[in-house]
Amino acid sequence: MEVFVSSIIQDLEVLDPGELCRVSLLLPSHVEVDGQAFRIQDDMRPGTAFLAKPFGVRTQKYRRRMYTRSNVAKIQPGLLETFINHTHKDLSDTSIWWQSEEVLAWKEKRTPIEIKVQLDLEASVATVYENTKICKSTNLRLEDEGKWEDLSLVCVAFGTGITPFLAYLRYWIAHRHRPGGETNGGALTLIVSARHFSQLMCHDELSEIAKTFPEDFVYHPILTRTWPPGWEGMTGRILSVSRNSSEDEHIDLSKLLKCSPDLAQRHLRLCGNGLACRQIVDGLEQSGVVPLSIRSESW
Ligand SMILES: Cc1cc2nc3c(=O)[nH]c(=O)nc-3n(C[C@H](O)[C@H](O)[C@H](O)COP(=O)(O)OP(=O)(O)OC[C@H]3O[C@@H](n4cnc5c(N)ncnc54)[C@H](O)[C@@H]3O)c2cc1C
Known part of the structure; x- marks a missing residue:
């Protein structure tokens, strides 16, 4: 079963209008799933990406999009920072939305943005999902401790x-x-x-x-x-x-x-x-x- 938790937009800074913005999403401390409370744990490894559900301007639907995290779980647990660019302009869907009036209203009203987590039922812990657990030549997950x-x-x-x-x-x-x-x-x-x-x-x-x-x-x-x-x-x-x-x-x-x-x-x-x-x-x-x-x- 896929589980998402509701983050809110803590910071939104347009660095270059129409091109580039910085976003920080704040996770809650707990989530309840089927009556069970889970503590949210943020162990994301540097170089990995989280999965969010922003809104698509072109499709008018919630979409699933990966964003590489630019800050560090150990220093800012539960705050997911990333930079989003608005390239591929004709085809873009969510990337343009991150610079829209609508997203400012979402920030103001604390409208939730869903972030994927993985549940450990025994430990009652929900860990922030990361795109890869293994270091490969085609990803940038930082090598393990000691390496x-x-x-x-x-x-x-x-x-x-x-x-x-x-x-x-x-x-x-x-x-x-x-x-x-x-x-x-x-x-x-x-x-x-x-x-x-x-x-x-x-x-x-x-x-x-x-x-x-x-x-x-x-x-x-x-x-x-x-x-x-x-x-x-x-x-x-x-x-x-x-x-x-x-x-x-x-x-x-x-x-x-x-x-x-x-x-x-x-x-x-x-x-x-x-x-x-x-x-x-x-x-x-x-x-x-x-x-x-x-x-x-x-x-
Ligand atoms: C592991 C991972 C990490 C990512 N990290 C970031 C990040 O930190 N910051 C960020 O801005 N984006 C990141 N992305 C890309 C992001 O998930 C979105 O795909 C991107 O923001 C475009 O979203 P969109 O909804 O506007 O367009 P989409 O609907 O995703 O794409 C629109 C169209 O553009 C095409 N397209 C998408 N990307 C490219 C490309 N690179 N070259 C040519 N055509 C393309 C698609 O095929 C599609 O037809 C990451 C993706 C992955 C898989």
Whole structure:
């Protein structure tokens, strides 16, 4: 039996009108199912997605949609933050709804948004459902405890593909020091590609973290379409594709390799636009650079 609990919209921030918003959904502490009370438990692993039922503007129905969580269960249990973009405009259904007048009214009136949970009848616990329990090359669930801490990661995000990496980074900071005063070994380089400055999510937070941990965290924001006067970050696409007369693709990754010259000694994680993620993998193959591992997720 599938069970959903009613969350309310705690925060809704439009970052770029018609393009991008940040949403935080607050879960209740308990739910009652068939007369039995269940405590709601939030154990979501960084890099996983929750299942919500927003409303579809095009279909005028409740829809089931996955959203990758950008905050961390251990730090903000029961508050599910994500970033939702409104791409695929002609076909979009729920993504446009998240920026509608209606959703503001829902927030105001605390109209519930359903979130999927899984029941443990014996323990009377309802756990927030996550899209995957297993780490695979096609998802970005963070590796298990005892494994992730020493991974040296290069994470490349296209647009809202930053969501799993925000969760990684926030988790990484929360666990920066191991018991006994030892510092976790893994370093993290985050490369974020966005079209305009207003679409750089958590830019100030990420810039501050980079200043606080200059040895271990490197942040490379890249703007592809417009940039503000005095912008010191990179500009243009992180990869460039050319084709020969037989239409074979040649993929130039020199910008990516400039951000991470040691990529062959690091674990690569990709998220966002499927074509761009695929072209990075192809470009690495063409240039003979083999990272220690590659995992990639697109939606
Ligand atoms: C594991 C997972 C995590 C996700 N995390 C996020 C997230 O953090 N933020 C976020 O904004 N979205 C995320 N998504 C996507 C999200 O669930 C919705 O699919 C998206 O918001 C579009 O919803 P929609 O109802 O407007 O359009 P849909 O009705 O879902 O899609 C409309 C049309 O667009 C097409 N379409 C959908 N996506 C693409 C695409 N990438 N490329 C080309 N065509 C496409 C569909 O095939 C469909 O025909 C995630 C999806 C998955 C599976």
